[in-house]
Amino acid sequence: MAISLSGAALAHLPQDVAAPAYDRAALRAGILHVGVGNFHRAHMAWYLDRLFALGRHHDWAIRGAGVRPGDAAMRDRLAAQDWMTTLVDLAPEGLSARILGSMVDFARVDPQATVAAMADPAIRIVSLTITEGGYYVDAKTDGFDADHPDIRHDADNPDDPRTVFGMMLAALRARRAAGHAPFTILSCDNLPENGHVCAATVTGLARLSDPALADWIAANVAFPNSMVDCITPATGDRERDLVRDRFGIEDAAPVVCEPFRQWVLEDNFPQGRPALEAVGAQFVADVARHELMKLRILNGGHAAIAYGPALLGHHFVHDAMAVPDIADWLRALERREIIPTLQPIAGVSYDDYLALIVDRFSNPRIGDTIPRLCLDGSNRQPKFILPTLRDRLAADAPIDGLALELALWCRYCEGVTEDGQPIPPNDDNHAALRDRAIAARDDPRAFLSNTAVFGDLGDDPRLVAAFTTQLAAIRAQGVRAVLRAYSG
Numbered sequence: 401m402a403i404s405l406s407g408a409a410l411a412h413l414p415q416d417v418a419a420p421a422y423d424r425a426a427l428r429a430g431i432l433h434v435g436v437g438n439f440h441r442a443h444m445a446w447y448l449d450r451l452f453a454l455g456r457h458h459d460w461a462i463r464g465a466g467v468r469p470g471d472a473a474m475r476d477r478l479a480a481q482d483w484m485t486t487l488v489d490l491a492p493e494g495l496s497a498r499i500l501g502s503m504v505d506f507a508r509v510d511p512q513a514t515v516a517a518m519a520d521p522a523i524r525i526v527s528l529t530i531t532e533g534g535y536y537v538d539a540k541t542d543g544f545d546a547d548h549p550d551i552r553h554d555a556d557n558p559d560d561p562r563t564v565f566g567m568m569l570a571a572l573r574a575r576r577a578a579g580h581a582p583f584t585i586l587s588c589d590n591l592p593e594n595g596h597v598c599a600a601t602v603t604g605l606a607r608l609s610d611p612a613l614a615d616w617i618a619a620n621v622a623f624p625n626s627m628v629d630c631i632t633p634a635t636g637d638r639e640r641d642l643v644r645d646r647f648g649i650e651d652a653a654p655v656v657c658e659p660f661r662q663w664v665l666e667d668n669f670p671q672g673r674p675a676l677e678a679v680g681a682q683f684v685a686d687v688a689r690h691e692l693m694k695l696r697i698l699n700g701g702h703a704a705i706a707y708g709p710a711l712l713g714h715h716f717v718h719d720a721m722a723v724p725d726i727a728d729w730l731r732a733l734e735r736r737e738i739i740p741t742l743q744p745i746a747g748v749s750y751d752d753y754l755a756l757i758v759d760r761f762s763n764p765r766i767g768d769t770i771p772r773l774c775l776d777g778s779n780r781q782p783k784f785i786l787p788t789l790r791d792r793l794a795a796d797a798p799i800d801g802l803a804l805e806l807a808l809w810c811r812y813c814e815g816v817t818e819d820g821q822p823i824p825p826n827d828d829n830h831a832a833l834r835d836r837a838i839a840a841r842d843d844p845r846a847f848l849s850n851t852a853v854f855g856d857l858g859d860d861p862r863l864v865a866a867f868t869t870q871l872a873a874i875r876a877q878g879v880r881a882v883l884r885a886y887s888g
Contacts, residue, residue, distance in 0.1 A: 404650040407482040410499065414648045417486075420501030421453035424482075427461035427504050430674070432517055432583075434564050435529035436464040436474055441485045441500060442632040442657040444527065444588060448502035450679040460674035463523070464506035465514045467530075467564050472509040477652040479506065486643050486654040490765035497647045511561050518571030518583065524671035526571075527586040528598070530564060533779030533828075535591065535601050539852050544604035555608035565605050572621065573613060584622045584669050590699055591783060592691060595625035595666065624666040627691040629698065631760060632657040633768045658766050660756075664690045689745045696738050697750070698757050699784040704733050705761065706773035707808035711818050711879050717773065718764040725880050727758065728887040733801040741791040771826060777809055778829045778853050786857060793860060801886055803866035804874075810847045810867075811874050813837035818879060841875075844868040 403409045410419045431448075433440055444462070451457055464483070466475065478485070483503040489496045507517035518526055528534075538545040545551065554566030561567045572582055585602065587594035602621070606614035633639070635654060643654040663676065667683040677683055684690070708729070709720035720726050731754070739750045761768075789802045813833040815823045827833060832850070839846035844867055848858035857863060873882045 402644045402650045405481045418498035424501045428459045429463035430460040431525045432463050432523045433527045434465045438655045439632045440529045441655045443630050445500045445502045449500045457674040462503040466509045475506045486651040488656045489659040491659040514567045515570045519574040521580040526583045529588045532783050544600045558609045582621045595623040599623035622668045624668040625687040627664040629662040702773045707812040710770050717768040721762040725883045729883040732887040737801045775826045804870040807870035810837045
């Protein structure tokens, strides 16, 4: 009979499940993390759990926080488990499980409760996993979107914030007034220069209502850039059943993930930090090249294998990667158009990194899904594909493969597979994207003219020509033939 996860159950775990190798009662929160989803628990919580097991830095435990209704449901699930999570590593050679005990609390999901938690001087880092689209970036300018309704609300109501950034400002005001040092703000989202983007949003919002606070933040608050990596599928009945049936644990919110993790951070933490380098994290002076490598090769690669396989009816990523036409297309696009945009990194082979990515995508135990990769394309394409496209255009280099990726996304946005099956909506802008994709049957520029996604790129005649050619080829020849033609 399965054991319900709780503090009391730790002494009775099955022998093949690793329990926290430290006294959880001795932990104290030093990090407040907003967005306690699967990735956070597979990544930051895993690093800290291993650090605590070394007997080090027990004052850097995690306190959770959230700003969305779904965060409250997660809080309820974790509260019943004393804030613990079962983490299963899906290595090709076999499964392993450990209980993560590095979270010790989760603030009530309420703006004022979150502000109070951030204002606690024991909290020295506020970290974020709020998705790539959560930073209020204007696609037209690539800068802070000061006109977004949420931002306008928080600018007009600084004491009643709606966004996590408004909450951080309220907490920073309180800490400044009390004479407490500000916390470091650490983005853990897949954004180019995520620290700089986060700083622009925080200071931009502050400047709308309190310019003096904005100046104080610019002078005193650190926003280190970071690069994070671990493929982490969503949790559903399949994952809960796996944890129960294979490891004998009833866990309402388990996490499964690949065994690979990477975390590269700028070492800019004025109020201190845990010694994460002791458990494999890298602290460097400049994250930019590592970050760009990951965003373009891995995240760009995910985009490349999302929409074509979706149109062909694939559900699992590993099944798609087993199709030579799809795997060959991925390798060809990466080698011809993505990797050439990257500057060298000492000690790093891009060919070896690509081979690692192909192996990770092909791991059948992960169970990662094509629908997950297709999710939120209107936010992901500007982050993972369009910057590469801009660099290729600036270098007057061929863009046939990147234009094909965009054409596949356009065809996917019509909402039906090649064999006529409906594709469920999975983008906040689904209706507008569908209308533009359907209009692109007659005029491909109807899709590219979406300035909220493409900015001024949609006007580039080279992109218009390449996109038009590839979209027509998809319609005339089908997805597999077009992928095969590109990879040669």
